[in-house]
Amino acid sequence: MTETTATSLGMPQLPAPDYPADVRARLDADAREVIARYPGPRSALLPLLHLVQAEEGHVTRTGIRFCAEQLDLTTAEVTAVVTFYTMYRRRASGDYQVGVCTNTLCAVMGGDAIFDELKEHLGVGNGETTEDGAVTLEHIECNAACDFAPVVMVNWEFFDNQTPQSAKQLVDDLRAGRTVEPTRGAPLCTFKETARMLAGFPDRRPGAVEATGGAGPASLVGLRLAKGEPVAGRGPDHVIAPRATADGTPDAPRADAPTTGEPPSGRPSDEAPGGHPSSHDAPQQTSASDQAGPSPATPEGGATPRGDETAGPAVEEGE
Amino acid sequence: MTVAAEINETSPEKILAPVLSAFWDQPDSWTLETYRRHEGYEGMRKALAMAPDDVIAYVKDAGLRGRGGAGFPTGMKWQFIPQGDGKPHYLVVNADESEPGTCKDIPLLFANPHSLIEGIVIAAHAIRSNHAFIYLRGEVVPVLRRLHEAVREAYAAGFLGKDILGSGLDLDVIVHAGAGAYICGEETALLDSLEGRRGQPRLRPPFPAVAGLYACPTVVNNVESIASVPAIMNKGKDWFRSMGSEKSPGFTLYSLSGHVTNPGQYEAPLGVTLRQLLDMSGGIRRGHRLKFWTPGGSSTPMFTDEHLDVPLDYEGVGAAGSMLGTKALQCFDETTCVVRAVTRWTEFYAHESCGKCTPCREGTYWLVQLLRDIEAGKGVRDDLDKLNDIADTINGKSFCALGDGAASPIFSSLKYFREEYEQHITGKGCPFDPAKSTVWADNDAHLGVNA
Numbered sequence: 001m002t003e004t005t006a007t008s009l010g011m012p013q014l015p016a017p018d019y020p021a022d023v024r025a026r027l028d029a030d031a032r033e034v035i036a037r038y039p040g041p042r043s044a045l046l047p048l049l050h051l052v053q054a055e056e057g058h059v060t061r062t063g064i065r066f067c068a069e070q071l072d073l074t075t076a077e078v079t080a081v082v083t084f085y086t087m088y089r090r091r092a093s094g095d096y097q098v099g100v101c102t103n104t105l106c107a108v109m110g111g112d113a114i115f116d117e118l119k120e121h122l123g124v125g126n127g128e129t130t131e132d133g134a135v136t137l138e139h140i141e142c143n144a145a146c147d148f149a150p151v152v153m154v155n156w157e158f159f160d161n162q163t164p165q166s167a168k169q170l171v172d173d174l175r176a177g178r179t180v181e182p183t184r185g186a187p188l189c190t191f192k193e194t195a196r197m198l199a200g201f202p203d204r205r206p207g208a209v210e211a212t213g214g215a216g217p218a219s220l221v222g223l224r225l226a227k228g229e230p231v232a233g234r235g236p237d238h239v240i241a242p243r244a245t246a247d248g249t250p251d252a253p254r255a256d257a258p259t260t261g262e263p264p265s266g267r268p269s270d271e272a273p274g275g276h277p278s279s280h281d282a283p284q285q286t287s288a289s290d291q292a293g294p295s296p297a298t299p300e301g302g303a304t305p306r307g308d309e310t311a312g313p314a315v316e317e318g319e
Numbered sequence: 320m321t322v323a324a325e326i327n328e329t330s331p332e333k334i335l336a337p338v339l340s341a342f343w344d345q346p347d348s349w350t351l352e353t354y355r356r357h358e359g360y361e362g363m364r365k366a367l368a369m370a371p372d373d374v375i376a377y378v379k380d381a382g383l384r385g386r387g388g389a390g391f392p393t394g395m396k397w398q399f400i401p402q403g404d405g406k407p408h409y410l411v412v413n414a415d416e417s418e419p420g421t422c423k424d425i426p427l428l429f430a431n432p433h434s435l436i437e438g439i440v441i442a443a444h445a446i447r448s449n450h451a452f453i454y455l456r457g458e459v460v461p462v463l464r465r466l467h468e469a470v471r472e473a474y475a476a477g478f479l480g481k482d483i484l485g486s487g488l489d490l491d492v493i494v495h496a497g498a499g500a501y502i503c504g505e506e507t508a509l510l511d512s513l514e515g516r517r518g519q520p521r522l523r524p525p526f527p528a529v530a531g532l533y534a535c536p537t538v539v540n541n542v543e544s545i546a547s548v549p550a551i552m553n554k555g556k557d558w559f560r561s562m563g564s565e566k567s568p569g570f571t572l573y574s575l576s577g578h579v580t581n582p583g584q585y586e587a588p589l590g591v592t593l594r595q596l597l598d599m600s601g602g603i604r605r606g607h608r609l610k611f612w613t614p615g616g617s618s619t620p621m622f623t624d625e626h627l628d629v630p631l632d633y634e635g636v637g638a639a640g641s642m643l644g645t646k647a648l649q650c651f652d653e654t655t656c657v658v659r660a661v662t663r664w665t666e667f668y669a670h671e672s673c674g675k676c677t678p679c680r681e682g683t684y685w686l687v688q689l690l691r692d693i694e695a696g697k698g699v700r701d702d703l704d705k706l707n708d709i710a711d712t713i714n715g716k717s718f719c720a721l722g723d724g725a726a727s728p729i730f731s732s733l734k735y736f737r738e739e740y741e742q743h744i745t746g747k748g749c750p751f752d753p754a755k756s757t758v759w760a761d762n763d764a765h766l767g768v769n770a
Contacts, residue, residue, distance in 0.1 A: 045515030084517040085498035104663040110757035144416045144425040146576035156460040185461035198496040202467040209468045215343040215430035221583030225331035233580035233601035
């Protein structure tokens with residue numbers, strides 16, 4: 001296959017070109033340091049992939065070849081690993097990866113609205129980059145900050161308790177080159193610089209470790225209550241469902257438990273919802289061959305239907 | 320045995336028991352200096368003065384159970400490591416916290432990383448290991464930074480490295496960042512990932528205690544489990560057992576999130592109830608009521624407001640038909656569409672299914688198809704039975720627990736909210752307005768609470 005072939009089969013062109021000699025020498029030294037940490041050299045593969053991503057911003061054929069040579073693996077073996085993990089980018093992307101959590105809790109608390117507004121504001125879809133190369137927008141899975149929902153991550157630093165307005169301001173600041181600081185984490189560096197930390201090279205910037213101080217506010221709520229300190233929102237007007245019995249017998253079902261039949265609010269039931277908010281990148285289409293199945297789905301939300309997505313992250317993240 | 324807080328107790332000072340979180344509000348809480356001011360590394364001194372087998376027996380007697388979800392006794396896991404086998408032993412800390420709703424290890428490591436490092440030294444001494452790994456999910460760079468620094472500080476202080484405090488123990492700790500894969504929280508998938516492979520679960524037996532990392536005896540423990548060990552060694556197993564219940568002793572981090580007035584971390588003895596936690600913290604957000612919640616992440620069957628008084632320990636939650644899991648108490652109020660919630664979780668499982676086994680790989684795909692149609696008003700009544708059938712085909716028949724986790728929200732939501740699914744079908748659409756569920760929907764009541 002040549003560069004001019006009209007139909008791309010997605011096959012890598014072998015062999016991949018090597019890095020320029022000076023880059024190669026520098027990366028060789030870094031790789032030796034990474035590999036030396038581990039009792040078994042192959043354990044260094046994930047960090048080495050972060051390392052080559054730190055060099056080029058995504059994992060290229062050259063990066064894959066480099067890792068394979070360092071660890072005496074085939075490029076196929078390395079590619080199999082690259083395609084499994086979502087943090088390895090497969091194509092050039094922006095300096096700032098803006099990830100909006102749209103797993104259930106954040107989505108419900110406002111993550112879906114934030115993601116939709118950012119898509120419209122930036123004019124890009126999931127996984128796409130703004131024309132200036134500054135911002136790559138993605139939706140992400142649960143990032144272990146549910147008590148700060150809705151959460152946005154930029155280059156894997158925490159931006160807690162976001163709103164559509166704060167998120168739009170955030171991306172505007174990033175595109176304008178203004179200094180942006182997370183609610184938990186260090187002042188932002190580029191995606192490449194972040195990838196180098198993930199390869200196991202500590203952040204040497206002065207003040208980076210202590211930036212934004214100790215635990216975030218939500219992390220401290222229980223401690224403050226335990227110390228008898230006041231916490232906002234506590235009061236007699238905040239009641240929980242009453243107990244079933246006056247003596248507080250645990251676990252008794254409530255006679256007046258709300259039924260699920262009548263949601264209190266919402267649009268008229270005969271009004272079909274628009275593109276529903278779940279249409280991201282999990283499996284998209286219902287197979288037309290399943291005649292007994294649900295009605296044939298139409299492609300939703302502008303996402304490209306891809307019939308092979310059942311194979312999991314490997315295929316899913318592939319391009 | 321004492322249950323530390325009576326069921327009718329509502330005073331936070333009496334219900335809560337901050338141990339790991341006790342000094343998170345102190346300046347520079349993540350530093351070695353602050354940690355040592357709060358009796359840091361004292362438990363390690365006591366443990367290193369004991370024979371390794373005695374440390375194992377002590378942790379076993381204390382009754383510490385795994386905080387990563389399964390609740391397996393930590394001391395027993397250590398005891399399974401064969402001794403005198405001539406092979407290297409490895410300790411691997413599972414810091415791949417990714418279960419939807421779970422948010423305890425990340426704030427713990429951000430505010431108090433040395434509790435984990437100290438626990439690692441004690442555990443390594445007990446299982447006679449010279450190499451420990453912290454497998455941290457990659458998507459939390461602020462925590463990675465603090466772990467790098469904590470390990471550096473510990474080496475500089477002589478708490479890691481050669482001949483720690485003259486005990487003869489040599490220990491190296493490697494902080495290893497993952498690359499984005501929920502399945503790597505499964506312990507054998509984690510080991511494959513740590514060996515530089517795709518993170519897919521392994522067949523057991525052999526269990527990691529016999530053939531784990533590099534086919535050598537390996538203990539894999541959750542962050543919170545290991546971080547709880549120093550306090551046990553320092554303050555004693557009787558102190559530990561004075562909290563919680565006979566079978567679920569001790570303290571733990573409960574993570575309250577969602578439509579509550581004060582989401583956050585609440586460290587309490589095992590067995591506290593959601594009603595107690597809500598009562599003390601301001602309850603569900605003003606003007607709303609609890610609809611459904613998870614006791615331990617999305618993989619644990621959901622509860623409703625019938626379950627507010629279930630003791631949140633391993634036995635109590637199990638008896639009520641769910642699992643304590645990671646104590647991730649995600650609370651959703653009446654504005655939330657349960658079909659939307661379950662659809663999104665199911666999309667997560669489909670996305671994260673590693674593809675190794677057929678029931679999970681194919682089953683989660685079809686669940687998503689069905690759920691999306693139902694949510695969009697295109698479902699038919701038979702779809703509900705089909706959902707149940709597919710979930711049943713995944714549950715217990717998959718290679719690892721990811722499949723069981725994917726089935727949990729399906730089964731439990733159909734159990735408690737079947738009418739709501741039917742309403743989507745008969746009404747040809749979702750009757751809920753997602754805008755009403757957002758944090759900013761009731762701005763007057765909620766503004767500033769999270770600030």
